[in-house]
Amino acid sequence: MEKRSTKASSNDPKHKHDPDDEDFYLNNDDDEYDDDEDDDNDYDDYMDDTDDLEYTSSNASKYDPTPSVEIFTSQNSTVTPNSSYASTSLKNLSQSTTNQPDLSKSLTKRNIELDEEFKYEVLSPDKIVQYMTECIADVNSVLELTPTITRTLLHHFKWDKEKLMERFYDGDQDRLFREAHIVSPFRPNTYKRTTSSQSTRSSRLKEFCCEICFMQYTEDNMSGLECGHKFCKPCWREYLTTKIMDEGMGQTISCAAHKCDILVDDTSVMTLLQDPIVKIKYQHLITNSFVECNRLMRWCPAPNCSNAIKAQYFDAQPVKCDCGHVFCFSCGELWHDPVKCKWLKKWIKKCDDDSETSNWIAANTKECPKCQVTIEKNGGCNHMICKNQACRSEFCWVCLGPWEPHGSSWYNCNRFNEDDAKKARDAQEKSRHALQRYLHYCNRYMNHHQSLKLEQKLTASIREKMEEMQQHNMSWIEVQFLRKAVEVLCQCRQTLMYTYAFAFYLKRNNHSIIFEDNQADLEIAVEKLSGYLEREITSDNAVETKQKVQDKYRYCEQRRKVLLDHVHEGYDKDYWEYQEDL
Amino acid sequence: MSNLLPTRILKETQRLMQEPVPGISATPDESNAKYFHVMILGPSESPYEGGAFKLELFLPEEYPMAPPKVRFMTKIYHPNIDKLGRICLDILKDKWSPALQIRTVLLSIQALLSAPNPDDPLDNQVANQWKVNEAEAIKTAKEWTKKYAIDSN
Ligand SMILES: [Zn+2]
Ligand SMILES: [Zn+2]
Ligand SMILES: [Zn+2]
Ligand SMILES: [Zn+2]
Ligand SMILES: [Zn+2]
Ligand SMILES: [Zn+2]
Numbered sequence: 160m161e162k163r164s165t166k167a168s169s170n171d172p173k174h175k176h177d178p179d180d181e182d183f184y185l186n187n188d189d190d191e192y193d194d195d196e197d198d199d200n201d202y203d204d205y206m207d208d209t210d211d212l213e214y215t216s217s218n219a220s221k222y223d224p225t226p227s228v229e230i231f232t233s234q235n236s237t238v239t240p241n242s243s244y245a246s247t248s249l250k251n252l253s254q255s256t257t258n259q260p261d262l263s264k265s266l267t268k269r270n271i272e273l274d275e276e277f278k279y280e281v282l283s284p285d286k287i288v289q290y291m292t293e294c295i296a297d298v299n300s301v302l303e304l305t306p307t308i309t310r311t312l313l314h315h316f317k318w319d320k321e322k323l324m325e326r327f328y329d330g331d332q333d334r335l336f337r338e339a340h341i342v343s344p345f346r347p348n349t350y351k352r353t354t355s356s357q358s359t360r361s362s363r364l365k366e367f368c369c370e371i372c373f374m375q376y377t378e379d380n381m382s383g384l385e386c387g388h389k390f391c392k393p394c395w396r397e398y399l400t401t402k403i404m405d406e407g408m409g410q411t412i413s414c415a416a417h418k419c420d421i422l423v424d425d426t427s428v429m430t431l432l433q434d435p436i437v438k439i440k441y442q443h444l445i446t447n448s449f450v451e452c453n454r455l456m457r458w459c460p461a462p463n464c465s466n467a468i469k470a471q472y473f474d475a476q477p478v479k480c481d482c483g484h485v486f487c488f489s490c491g492e493l494w495h496d497p498v499k500c501k502w503l504k505k506w507i508k509k510c511d512d513d514s515e516t517s518n519w520i521a522a523n524t525k526e527c528p529k530c531q532v533t534i535e536k537n538g539g540c541n542h543m544i545c546k547n548q549a550c551r552s553e554f555c556w557v558c559l560g561p562w563e564p565h566g567s568s569w570y571n572c573n574r575f576n577e578d579d580a581k582k583a584r585d586a587q588e589k590s591r592h593a594l595q596r597y598l599h600y601c602n603r604y605m606n607h608h609q610s611l612k613l614e615q616k617l618t619a620s621i622r623e624k625m626e627e628m629q630q631h632n633m634s635w636i637e638v639q640f641l642r643k644a645v646e647v648l649c650q651c652r653q654t655l656m657y658t659y660a661f662a663f664y665l666k667r668n669n670h671s672i673i674f675e676d677n678q679a680d681l682e683i684a685v686e687k688l689s690g691y692l693e694r695e696i697t698s699d700n701a702v703e704t705k706q707k708v709q710d711k712y713r714y715c716e717q718r719r720k721v722l723l724d725h726v727h728e729g730y731d732k733d734y735w736e737y738q739e740d741l
Numbered sequence: 742m743s744n745l746l747p748t749r750i751l752k753e754t755q756r757l758m759q760e761p762v763p764g765i766s767a768t769p770d771e772s773n774a775k776y777f778h779v780m781i782l783g784p785s786e787s788p789y790e791g792g793a794f795k796l797e798l799f800l801p802e803e804y805p806m807a808p809p810k811v812r813f814m815t816k817i818y819h820p821n822i823d824k825l826g827r828i829c830l831d832i833l834k835d836k837w838s839p840a841l842q843i844r845t846v847l848l849s850i851q852a853l854l855s856a857p858n859p860d861d862p863l864d865n866q867v868a869n870q871w872k873v874n875e876a877e878a879i880k881t882a883k884e885w886t887k888k889y890a891i892d893s894n
Contacts, residue, residue: 371805371839373752390840398839401806417838417845 279470279488281459281481284446287467291449294318302327307424308341314410315339318453340413340422342385369394371415384427388416395431399423403437409444459484460491475500496654497726498661501741506660510601527552528559600663607656610689614649617692621645624696633701640709644692647712651685651719661726663738670725670734677722684715746774749805753843765847767798775800779811779847783890784855788882789817792890796826796850798843808837809846818878818885820859820868828853829863 282290295309298320302309315338316323326335336343366375369391376391383389390398398415402408412423425445432438450456450467459466461484468478468488475489477496486493490500498506524535527543530550534543542562545552553562625638658678665671688711696704729735754774757767764784770776779796783789795814801807811833813826821829832841832849859871871878 371749372747373749388840394839397806401803415838416840417832418836419838 277470277474277476277478277488279468279476279478282456282467282469283481284465287446287450290469291446294320298323304344305424305426307426308344311341311410311422311424312339314448314452318449318455340420342421344385371398382427382431384414384421384423386414386416386419386421388414388419390415392431395427396433399428399432399441400434400437403441403444407444409441410448457488457491460486493653495657495660497723498657499730502664502737503657503660505741506604506663509597510604525556525559528554528561597663600659604656604659607652607659611649611652611656614645617648618645621692621696628696628701631701637705640705640712641692641696644688644708644712647715648685648688648692651681651688651715654719654723655682655685658722658726666736666738668734668736670729671736674722674725674729677718677725681715681718681722684711684718688712688715750775750800757844762844762848765844765851767843767847775804777843781847781851781854783886784851787855788879789819789854789886789890792886794854794890798846800843805839805841808833808841809843811846811850816885816889818867818882819854819864820857820871820878821853821861821863823864827863829861 291310294313295306298313299306299309301324302312304312312323312327312335313320316326332345333343366377367381367389368375369381369389371390371394374391380392381389382392382395395415399412402412410422412428413419414421414423428441429438432441450458453469454473455471456467456469457478459468459480459482461480461482464480464482464484466480466482468480470476470478470488473489475487477485477494478488479485487495487500490504492500492503492507495503524533525543526532527534527545527547527550529552530545530547532545532547532550534546543554543556545554554560555562621641621644625641628638628641629635655678658674662671662675662678665674688708691704691708691711696708726735754769764782766780767777768779770778777798777800779798781794781796783792783794792815794817797812797814799810801810811828813822813828815826817826823829828850830849830853832838832846857871859868867878870881
C-alpha cells in the first residue's frame with residue numbers, strides 16, 4: 160500500500176466568492192446536484208457540484224477534527240524524511256541524544272541572508288487552492304476544456320503550462336489524452352450517445368446489474384466516467400473511499416473497471432462521495448499532488464506549518480516561510496550553504512546508515528574462542544587475553560588458536576604471513592581508517608548540531624545578561640550587541656556544521672587545504688565567541704566586554720564570508736574534486 | 742460484521758458451482774464460505790500438463806474492493822510462483838479491479854501456467870534458469886509436475 164504525503168489545511172478561511180470563478184464551475188448533467196451558491200469555500204469553487212451543505216472545510220473540522228490530525232502526522236513524516244539527521248547510529252558514537260524537531264524550531268527565526276534576486280512567495284493553504292484554480296483557468300482560457308480535464312492534463316505535465324500547450328497544439332492529441340488517461344473530449348463518444356438515446360422514460364425504469372455487487376439498479380442509480388463503465392453509486396462510493404482513505408490516492412484513481420486506466424475526475428468524486436471526511440481527504444490529496452508535482456513549489460517542512468513556497472525559478476536558494484522557518488528551496492533541508500543539496504543528501508543518508516559502524520565492528524571484533532565474549536582488538540598485538548575475568552583465556556587474534564604454542568612473540572603465528580591472513584589484516588586497517596575519518600567529520604558536524612540546539616537556552620541566558628547590564632548604566636540600544644552576537648554565533652555554527660558534510664567528500668588539493676584553513680579559523684573564532692557569551696559577560700567590565708564581543712563577532716562574520724566566498728568561487732572555477740561519485 | 746454473506750459472494754459461488762470453468766474447480770469450505778478449495782488442471786501443451794494443482798483462495802473482509810488472496814498448495818516450478826506458493830500476478834495486486842471475480846482470477850492463474858513470465862519474477866532463481874536455459878527449466882517443471890501434481894494425487 161502506498162502512503163502518500165498529505166498536507167492539511169485545518170483552517171481554510173472563507174473567502175469572498177469571486178464571480179470570475181464562475182467559469183470554473185464544472186458542469187454536471189446530473190441535475191440532482193446543483194451548484195451550491197452559498198458555499199464559498201475555496202475548494203468548492205474548485206471541486207464544485209455538491210449540495211452537501213454540511214460540507215465546508217471549516218464545518219468539517221468541527222465535524223471531526225481527527226482526520227486533519229492524522230493528515231498532519233503523515234505529512235510530517237513524509238515531507239521531511241531527512242530532517243532526522245541525528246541518526247540513531249550516531250547517537251551511540253557521539254553521545255548526542257538529539258531530537259531534530261527541536262533544532263528546526265530553534266533555527267526558525269534565524270536571519271540568513273536571502274538572495275534578493277531569488278523571488279518567491281509564501282502561500283497559505285487557501286492561497287494554494289486559489290493558485291491552482293488560477294493555473295487551471297489560465298490554461299483553460301486557451302484550451303477551453305472542462306477544468307477537471309485541464310487539471311488532469313496539467314498534472315500529467317507536472318504543472319508545466321508551456322509543455323502542455325506545446326503538446327496540445329503540436330502533437331497527436333489523441334495520444335496526449337490517452338497518455339494522460341483521459342477520454343478525449345473531442346472524440347465522438349459512442350457510448351455516451353447510446354446512453355443519452357436510451358435515456359427515455361421507459362429505459363429509466365429498466366434495471367441494470369452492477370458488476371461489482373451483482374445487484375439490480377435503475378439507470379439513475381448507476382454512474383460512470385466518460386469511458387462508459389457503469390457501476391452502482393454505492394459501489395463507486397465504496398471504491399473511491401477505499402482508494403482515498405486506505406491507499407491515499409487522489410490524482411491517480413482510475414475507473415473501477417478492469418484494465419480501464421481512465422482517471423476519475425473531481426466532479427465524479429465530489430458527486431459520488433457523501434462522507435465529508437473522505438471529501439476533505441481527497442481535496443488534501445489533490446492539493447498535495449499539486450504542490451509536490453510542481454517544480455516551482457515546495458511545502459514548508461516545519462512541523463505544523465501548512466504553507467508552501469512558490470518560486471519563480473528552480474534553484475538551491477534559502478527561502479523563509481511566514482512561520483519563520485528558513486530552508487533550502489531545492490531540497491527542503493535547513494539552509495546548508497556551502498554544501499550542495501546532493502552531497503548533503505548523501506551525507507545525511509550516510510549518517511542515518513548503520514552499516515558503516517557495523518562493518519567496523521565486524522572487522523575489529525572477534526569472539527573469544529572459549530567463552531564467546533566479544534573482544535575488540537585495539538592494538539597491533541595479536542596476543543589476545545579475554546576480557547571476561549572468569550575466562551581470561553589467551554589466544555591468537557589471527558588464527559584464534561590458543562596462544563601457548565605461539566610462544567612469546569606475536570609473529571610466531573605460522574598463519575600470520577599467509578595471504579588471506581594478510582588480506583584480512585589490510586581490510587581491517589582500511590575499514591578502521593575509513594571509519595575514523597568519517598567519525599572525525601561526523602563528530603564535528605554533530606557537535607555544531609548539538610550546540611545549535613542549545614541556542615534557545617543561550618538566548619535566554621543572554622537576555623538575562625542584557626537586563627543585568629541595563630541595570631548597570633547601559634541603555635537598551637547599547638546592549639543589543641549581545642543579541643547580534645548570538646545571531647552571528649548560530650549562523651556561523653550552522654555554516655560550520657555543513658562545511659563538515661562538504662569536506663567529507665572533498666579530495667585533497669591546494670584549494671581544499673585553503674578551505675580547511677578557513678574552516679579551522681572560523682571554528683576557533685566561533686568557539687572563542689561562544690566562550691565569551693557563556694562566561695565572560697559581567698556588568699563590571701561592560702564597556703570592555705562589549706568591545707571584545709563586538710570585535711569577535713565581526714571577525715566571525717568576516718571569516719564566515721571568506722569561507723563561503725572561497726567555496727562559491729571554487730564551484731565557479733571547478734576547484735573542488737570529490738572522493739567519490741555522486 | 743454481519744454473518745450474512747454479501748449478494749456478490751453468494752452469486753459468485755452459485756455461478757462457480759453451476760457453470761464451472763473447464764479445468765478449474767472452486768469449492769467453498771464447509772465452515773467458512775469465504776475460503777475456497779481450488780483445483781487447477783495444468784493446461785495442455787504446458788510443462789504442467791497432466792498435473793492437478795491445489796490452491797487456496799480467501800476473500801478478505803474488503804472483498805471485492807480488495808483482491809482475493811490466492812496461494813498454490815501444490816509445489817510448482819514456475820518463475821512467477823515462489824516456494825511458498827505465492828503468485829506474482831498484477832491483478833492480485835495494483836491492477837485489481839472490483840469488477841474482477843474469483844472466476845477471472847482463476848482463469849488468469851491458469852493462463853499464467855501456459856505463459857510463464859520470467860521478466861517479472863517472484864522466484865529469482867527459477868526465473869534465471871528460465872532465461873538462461875529454458876529447455877532445462879521446462880524439464881524441471883515437468884519433473885516437478887510429475888512428482889508433486891500427478892503422483893501424489
Ligand atoms: Zn454495485
Ligand atoms: Zn472505465
Ligand atoms: Zn512554514
Ligand atoms: Zn538544498
Ligand atoms: Zn573468554
Ligand atoms: Zn595464530
